[in-house]
Amino acid sequence: MTSRIASVTGRQLWDSRGRPTVEAEVILESGAVGRAIAPAGASRGAHEAIDLRDGGTAYGGFGVNGAVAGIGAEIAPALTGMDARDQAAVDAALCALDGTPNKARLGANAVVAVSMAVLHAAAAHAREPLWRYLANGAKVRIPLPEIQIFGGGAHAGRRTDVQDFMVMCPKAGSFRRALEITDDVYRAAGKLMEAKGPLTGVADEGGWWPNFSSNEDALDTLTRAIEASGHRAGDEVYISLDIAANELGDASGYSLALDDGRLTSEEMAARIVEWAKRYPILSIEDPAGQDDWAAMAAVTAAIGDRVQIIGDDVLVTNADRVERAAEAGACNAALIKVNQVGTVTEAKAALDAAVARGWGAIVSARSGESEDVTIAHLATGWNAGQLKVGSFTRSERMAKWNEMLRIEESLGAEADYAGASAFAAPIAATLA
Known part of the structure; x- marks a missing residue:
């Protein structure tokens, strides 16, 4: 047949x-x-x-x-x-x-x-397993997970301006170990907030839904949670942010409700750069709005040699917009969401465009998810290097993390954890 x-x-x-x-x-x-x-x-x-x-x-x-x-x-x-x-x-x-x-x-x-x-x-x-079918005989890496600890923005009633406070473990050595470390951090963060008082449940993607006094308060708490978990911030565990700046304003300015109100495009870029200097941040997604190319380029120019600057709303998994961003000097990584563009082929074209530019590539879930595990296979079979699913709770998230554990186990001794190699070359060099 x-x-x-x-x-x-x-x-x-x-x-x-x-x-x-x-x-x-x-x-x-x-x-x-x-x-x-x-x-x-x-x-x-x-x-x-x-x-x-x-x-x-x-x-x-x-x-x-x-x-x-x-x-x-x-x-x-x-x-x-x-x-x-x-x-x-x-x-x-x-x-x-x-x-x-x-x-x-x-x-x-x-x-x-x-x-x-x-x-x-x-x-x-x-x-064949889907990831192997996609790889078509090529060698693949097990992707580096990017996992939410605190949820904010549109995913958590805007309790914080920043949408996602996440962690990454590029030196973990395996996907399994990265999840184990993340579990330590997640539990430590919950205990810190329970003791402090701002714990109010979980957000859309399963991260803690806190009530922080400022965005910096959240960053301070996450840094303390990493250390309290027994791991070294800025070595074993790094912070990753999804600013989702598109939700905060536009090219004419941004509003940070928890901080000091209205910021110009230039001030917003400066604020992001300041955070990257003060905290163990390795990756920042959408530090500017979807049409604020100048701010995206400014952030990339300032810290893109050591921090991954991911385009999501600005790129929308579109190969043409990836090329436009590269020409503008904006971004050094692309978020890949198949439903953002509509078909598997178009999503792969955007990923290929990013990789051809020497960028990082992150296959990502959405806030409204299901038990579907397709993206775990896409991230592996396409050799993307990174996978963003949400937090370390809720079954629609864990289904994908657990599927990655099965894939890693199936590869046995041939399993190659992407780690630092998932990033653009200058950033990878800083992690060596």
Whole structure:
């Protein structure tokens, strides 16, 4: 039996926020089956692909009946008979069928679920784990995890201006050890906040949901948590921030509610650079808004030789925007979210563009997630070097971390932890 697509089915499932989402199921003529579930973001850039939601009062307007119907009425007939092994052709057909630059007609949630389901079906047909199917015989690294300890911004009722306070362990030696160290830090952070009083639950992605008096208070607490865990801050464990500055303002200025109010673009860049000098920070995501190229470039020029500057909302997993950022001297790493652009092929193109520039690449989850573990396989099979999933709690996050443990174990002695090699060369050199 062949690897041609026999059927494509869509269905409504539920994500980690209790909102409807789309699952696609693809069955090949060989009987191989692939399934994938679309994630959803809370902090979204204006340039990214758009989910199709039903609106109205049901499910708070987040229903996906239209997106699911589109899979059955339009996508299934268009893809039936196509070879699932030709992912580029399948994704091109999806883009042509939608006919919009941002997947608005059929919905990025429908398109991305189908695109990933086709990929899973092709791997099942080949009788290979998805990561191995993607690697196609090439050597891969086990990605360095980036794990949230405190959640803020749009993910936690804006208790802090900064969206994510995370940790990275580039010298851990293995993925398993990186998770063990992170567990130490996570528990230590919880104990510190319990003793101090600002502990108020967990955020969308499972990190502690604290009530800090300032952004620096959060940075101080995280640094103390690293040390209290028995590990060395700035050696064994580093801080990674997702500023999500797009949520704080625009090119005309930013508002830091916990600090001193309104900042100009230049002042915002200076504030980020100051934090990088004062704290053991190794990575900063979106220090400026999605169209504030000058501030992104300023931060990159000031500290990009020792700190990873990641583009998320500014790049939106778009290869053309990666090239534009590189020409502007903005960023030295790209966040890769498949649903942000809509198809596997387009996401891989953005990753390839970043790697070709000598940048780091981070395959990332969204704040609205599920038990789907596709991104663990993408990060490994594409040899991205880094994986960002969220925190070290909640099953939709742990499903992906646990899948990485299985992948690492399956490689045995051949498992190669990316560590410092995950970063652009100048940064990697500082970690040697």
